[in-house]
Amino acid sequence: MTVSPPVTEADGHDDAPEPIHPEDAGQWTAKLRATAVEAFPPARILPDRQPAYVASALYVFGVLTMAALSIVILTGLVLAVMGPTWWHVSSTGLFVNSLHLWSVEAFFFFMVIHLWGKFFMAAWRGRRRLTWVTGVVSFLVSVGAAFTGYLSQQNFDSQWISTQAKDGINSTGAGAVFNVLNFGQMLMWHIVLLPLVVVAIVGIHLLMVRRRGVVPPFAPEAAPAPAGDTPVGSEAPVAATTAGEAS
Amino acid sequence: MTAVVALVGALINLSGPGHFLSWHFIQISVANLVVICLMVVVFVAAILLPLPSRKHRHDR
DSSP: OOOOOOOOTTTSOOSSOOOOOGGGTTSHHHHHHHHHHHHSOHHHHSOSOOOGGGOSGGGSHHHHHHHHHHHHHHHHHHHHHHOHHHHHHSHHHHHHHHHHHHHHHHHHHHHHHHHHHHHHTTTTTTTOHHHHHHHHHHHHHHHHHHHHHHHTSOSHHHHHHHHHHHHHHHHTTGGGTOOTTOHHHHHHIIIIIHHHHHHHHHHHHHHHHHHHOSOOOOOOOSSOOOTTOOOTTOOOOSSOOSTTSOO | OHHHHHHHSOSSOOSSOOOEEEETTEEEEHHHHHHHHHHHHHHHHHHHSOOOOOTTOTTO
16 A cells, blocks of 8 residues: 555545555444545546547437436336325326326336447446446336336326236236235335336446446457467557546 | 316227338337337437536536
8 A cells, every 4th residue: 555645634535545554454434435436446436538439420329328227216206205296297297297107218228228239339348347347237227117107106007017918917926015905015116126226227227338348349340360369358449548448 | 077078098000900010020019119219319419419418516
């Protein structure tokens, strides 16, 4: 552990991490802090620049998905505060309810395009398997969150969907803890459990993107590769402009 | 009020029952098919079209 320079008088803080006292090195707080700072230094967690190959519209859909998810969460919070009567009856409630629905539509729209783009880039290359897996899991959990949302509409549509789904769900044995005909249970899954899981997994997904960097494009096949060339999955970035990127 | 409704309302009437396409065991609503086609169009456009960028970026 290196010794950091003295604290400046300007703000009382220093950018370098606090050195760990030898007596405290065995504490879990010190170990966790050291691991976190090593894995996610500030310049990597919130970089100013991206590699040159990111200047493509195909790299925009991840952040568009995140923006749509933010609207989903915000409108969901408003709906939870105001309650069903408000979103069913008042014009403002109907508007916010519609915003919630259409932001979900946008969320899946952008997420599927993001998925296609990353699939054809083989975005699991370069030790990015956990990034890919958390993306897949967040997609699957989001389907469940959207499904319970359709069950929470309190209209004929939700009634139809729940009665169509019950036999399939019950045949898996999950009906004991996931009864689609139980409106209260489905509402709780929709507004508490599944959003927590989605936000947590998306958070891990984002951290992994920052940890490993955005996946670089495939190297051009201009010349035949000599024996012992770089194996697939360890390509160097085309033009990395940030120290913490494309690692 | 009518003008406002016409401005912010849906382009087509969405109050009726949905339309479905069937082919053997495959059945899909026209609405879902339209959304899937839109996704394909946006995906291809994102690959082919250049991303607008600021012109004064000489350091890239």
